[in-house]
Amino acid sequence: MFFDAHTHNTSLALGHGISNFRIGHDTKLPKGYFSAGIHPWDADSIDIAYALQELESLLTHPHCVALGEIGLDKACRVSLDLQTQLVQQQLYLAQQLQVPLIVLHVVRTMEEILAIKKQTNINAQWIVHGFNGNANTALQWLSQGFYLSVGAAVLHPKSKLKEALLSIDTSRLLIETDESTEKIEPIYRAIADILNIKTEHLKERIYSNINDLGVPLTN
Numbered sequence: 001m002f003f004d005a006h007t008h009n010t011s012l013a014l015g016h017g018i019s020n021f022r023i024g025h026d027t028k029l030p031k032g033y034f035s036a037g038i039h040p041w042d043a044d045s046i047d048i049a050y051a052l053q054e055l056e057s058l059l060t061h062p063h064c065v066a067l068g069e070i071g072l073d074k075a076c077r078v079s080l081d082l083q084t085q086l087v088q089q090q091l092y093l094a095q096q097l098q099v100p101l102i103v104l105h106v107v108r109t110m111e112e113i114l115a116i117k118k119q120t121n122i123n124a125q126w127i128v129h130g131f132n133g134n135a136n137t138a139l140q141w142l143s144q145g146f147y148l149s150v151g152a153a154v155l156h157p158k159s160k161l162k163e164a165l166l167s168i169d170t171s172r173l174l175i176e177t178d179e180s181t182e183k184i185e186p187i188y189r190a191i192a193d194i195l196n197i198k199t200e201h202l203k204e205r206i207y208s209n210i211n212d213l214g215v216p217l218t219n
């Protein structure tokens with residue numbers, strides 16, 4: 001089994017990954033474990049009070065293992081203030097409900113996210129999903145305790161991820177398909193090639209990381 005740490009495929013079997021439920025858009029609850037959150041893109045277009053109520057109830061669902069994806073995106077038209085406010089509101093809920101994981105959407109907002117983590121007293125692990133940066137950025141995230149989840153961008157021949165993957169501690173690495181039509185297997189294979197290890201070995205590492213995060217696995 002290739003664990004998929006962040007996917008929009010809602011039919012993934014229980015224990016095979018974390019499917020994302022985007023509040024205000026998705027209607028069908030994923031089959032397996034899932035993350036639930038209000039996406040920054042939606043901060044000015046959905047009824048936030050209502051969405052927060054829905055989030056609160058989803059976060060107590062037995063299959064909900066994470067708050068997410070939430071985050072900050074400087075490439076979208078929604079004001080950063082509004083996005084920040086929404087992140088804070090959701091983190092507050094996650095803290096109250098003791099949600100163990102937070103899945104983050106980060107677009108040109110590393111500094112802001114690092115500052116939020118520093119100010120927030122929340123007992124959870126933070127995962128940057130869709131990580132596609134260079135070695136320096138990867139090391140900065142890791143030094144602040146984040147996990148990095150890498151997806152189909154690694155298949156691009158000019159990807160900076162090769163350099164990043166070779167310089168990080170893989171005990172903080174996760175692998176995902178996100179919205180890609182690519183299957184999870186070739187992404188594992190590409191990363192195993194870069195790390196110069198067998199795909200089976202990489203699978204074991206990722207299992208161990210997922211285990212550290214407290215998500216139950218099904219083989």
Ligand SMILES: [Zn+2]
Binds near residue numbers: 007008069178179
């Ligand atoms: Zn996603």
